[in-house]
Amino acid sequence: xxxxxxxxxxxxxxxxxxxxxxxxxxxxxxxxxxxxxxxxxxxxxxxxxxxxxxxxxxxxxxxxxxxxxxxxxxxxxxxxxxxxxxxxxxxxxxxxxxxxxxxxxxxxxxxxxxxxxxxxxxxxxxxxxxxxxxxxxxxxxxxxxxxxxxxxxxxxxxxxxxxxxxxxxxxxxxxxxxxx
Numbered sequence: 241x242x243x244x245x246x247x248x249x250x251x252x253x254x255x256x257x258x259x260x261x262x263x264x265x266x267x268x269x270x271x272x273x274x275x276x277x278x279x280x281x282x283x284x285x286x287x288x289x290x291x292x293x294x295x296x297x298x299x300x301x302x303x304x305x306x307x308x309x310x311x312x313x314x315x316x317x318x319x320x321x322x323x324x325x326x327x328x329x330x331x332x333x334x335x336x337x338x339x340x341x342x343x344x345x346x347x348x349x350x351x352x353x354x355x356x357x358x359x360x361x362x363x364x365x366x367x368x369x370x371x372x373x374x375x376x377x378x379x380x381x382x383x384x385x386x387x388x389x390x391x392x393x394x395x396x397x398x399x400x401x402x403x404x405x406x407x408x409x410x411x412x413x414x415x416x417x418x419x420x
Contacts, residue, residue: 251322252371256418258307258316262370263414265303266378269359270407272296276352277400285348285396292355292400293337300330322369329365333358349389352399356386359403374417378410 245251259265272295280288304314316323336358344351360382366375385406389399 245317245320249371251320252369254317254320255322255326256370256372258313259303259370260307260310260312261372261414261418262303262366262375263411263418264306264310265299266407266414267411268299268302268306269296270404270411271302272299273400273404273407277397277404280395280397280400285351286344288396288400289341289344289348289351292352325365326369329362329369333362349393349396349399352396352403353386353389356382356389356399356403360384360386372414372417374410374414378406381406381410 245254255262272292275295276288276292279291307314316326340351340354340358343354360379363375363379363382366379367373369375382403385402389402394402
């Protein structure tokens with residue numbers, strides 16, 4: 241799938257078309273957070289950390305499968321200049337994971353807020369990737385939630401649940417925006 245992309249808007253349109261505006265990936269991420277919340281409640285906060293790490297590795301492939309099930313290609317066109325930005329955001333996220341893990345060794349209840357800050361920052365780049373301002377709100381709300389969770393000393397269960405609920409709600413909004 242190769243197309244000519246003369247403008248930023250063309251490249252963003254191609255990303256929205258290929259990945260359904262990113263909504264399937266946000267939904268997959270929200271589900272990973274909710275699974276981590278369940279693990280925190282049923283097992284332990286440390287197991288929930290690993291649950292989010294493992295679930296996080298599945299977000300992109302699950303998002304692609306969901307996009308394909310919904311009739312989208314689950315990929316962008318070859319030569320899309322925004323492709324490298326998507327990869328760079330993923331690399332930044334991976335590089336931040338050890339920091340969040342070290343934070344969890346000091347205070348386990350800070351792991352999920354730290355991840356909310358990291359993932360919130362990553363979603364800010366999605367506003368450029370997809371040309372969708374809703375990602376600014378998603379990124380900002382996730383980051384704000386991370387700060388509030390630390391300030392209020394919430395449990396890992398509440399931290400993971402908060403991330404999951406926010407992402408599932410935004411996924412629904414992104415799906416609804418694509419239908420218009």
